[in-house]
Amino acid sequence: MSAWLAQHHAALASAFRRLLATPLTTFLSLLVIGIALTLPAAGYALLDNLRELGRNASGVQQISLFLSLDASKKEVADIESRLRSAAAGKWKFVPREDALKRLQKSEGMAEIVASLPRNPLPDAFIVEPANTEPEALEIMRKEIAGWPKVAHVQLDSAWVKRFDAFLKLGKLALWMLAGIFAAGLILVTFNTIRLQVMAQAMEIEVARMIGATDAFIRRPFYYFGALQGGLGGLLAALLVGAGLHLLAAPVADLAALYGGSFSLRRPGLLETGVLTAAGALLGWLGAQLSVSLSLRKFD
Amino acid sequence: MIVASDLSKRYPGGFEALKGIDFRIAAGQLVFITGHSGAGKTTLVKLIASIERPTSGSLIVNGQNLSALRRSALPYLRRNFGMVFQDQKLLFDRSVLDNVLLPLQIIGLPRRESIRRAQAALDKVGLLQREKARPIALSGGEQQRLAIARAVVNRPTVLIADEPTGNLDSESATEILEIFAAFHQVGVTVVIATHDQSWVARYCPNVLHLDHGRLP
Secondary structure (H helix, E strand, O other): OHHHHHHHHHHHHHHHHHHHHOHHHHHHHHHHHHHHHHHHHHHHHHHHHHHHHHHHOOOOOOEEEEEOOOOOHHHHHHHHHHHHHOOOEEEEEEOHHHHHHHHHHOOOOHHHHHHOOOOOOOOEEEEEEOOOOHHHHHHHHHHHHOOOOEEEEEEOHHHHHHHHHHHHHHHHHHHHHHHHHHHHHHHHHHHHHHHHHHHOHHHHHHHHHOOOOHHHHHHHHHHHHHHHHHHHHHHHHHHHHHHHHHHHHHHHHHHHHOOOOOOOOOOOHHHHHHHHHHHHHHHHHHHHHHHHHHHHHHO | OEEEEEEEEEOOOOOEEEEEEEEEEOOOOEEEEEEOOOOOHHHHHHHHOOOOOOOEEEEEEOOEEHHHOOHHHHHHHHOOEEEEOOOOOOOOOOOHHHHHHHHHHHHOOOHHHHHHHHHHHHHHOOOHHHOOOOHHHOOHHHHHHHHHHHHHOOOOOEEEEEOOOOOOOHHHHHHHHHHHHHHHHOOOEEEEEOOOOHHHHHHOOEEEEEEOOEOO
């Protein structure tokens, strides 16, 4: 056990030494890997923020519930209790008189309203559903439409659906992009390790002849690949974080101009960890492929 | 104990380096493998050290038949041998001490213990003062002694050398052979391949004289 640990420790140390021995090459490799991972990571951050924006955009995910003109106070109370038992989220009752008053205040409407023989507006509920998933919204709309004295249920679902479809498409494109760059990372590692195996042919040959196992010879390369990939992933997380940091102020200004407040979500500890781990895994995979192919000639 | 019977080695391309040889080397013996250039000395050394495998016949080293051994078992068998290569195969990108540490890293010995043993091995060949130097800074004789230190640091039961005095002046060569003789005296089996017959009279070893891949 202690021999096993000692060997892993030595392999890790040797991988570190190899990284440090050629600082320029290491720096360039890390940059290539970092940039390759930055693109999908930045795409993810963008989608993540868009989703957040969609969730925050007020008015989008409201259900407007218009009662028929002849609905009595008792029937209004009945609708309210139904909303309560359906755990629909928050809602606001808008009496028809209030609606008319609000309409009167709108520019140019006062005269028209005054000329009406009677109030044409119905009582209404504005519901802000707790669950804003498009499917759930649709189900709720159908349910409400079936209640008595409900004349019309309006859900701006087309907008929500389009936005959702756009996010789905973005997600798919992102996965494809990530796949391509993952392959790129594997290839970069593959090539770096191949060059290393060539440079250390003598050491590998000697080690084999004096009793090194395959695992002993491969281990430092695996650690090297994982280390390089992991550091590349970390670099990508830092680049995305820095980019979002630079964008934060202009985005806040823009949001303020639209009368809202929106702050960009930056990659947290979890996202950074995932990116680093993904880089390490891909680097390890590239090293595995490279070592398997490169070491054949030593047999 | 090394026992060969009807041992042959044919290389890809058809060259037959060894043609059905038989011999027996008892534990603790000093053995010279002699013969002209191309007689098969290096091939025989590589077979004994399990670096190459026989084409036919059997070679039993430390009770294990090399021809029948699984590939994955070879590294562990090789650790029984200390090997001094014809071209030394020193690693020039690291210090003298680190060269000697390699076999101990391979067996996973803790670093502190490794350094202690490597320094002891360097002391035995008279290179302890040069432990921080690079092999390139050493003379030919010193490089050969470094190769010996690396071969013995693992405390092998069999020490195998291929032309260890090949490129050395006679003074350095004598030094090298004295070191091998010292290991022989403490019970290590020593097998040395050399084309130089002049040492035979001096050390009275058992001799395997190869002639075109055969033992007469």
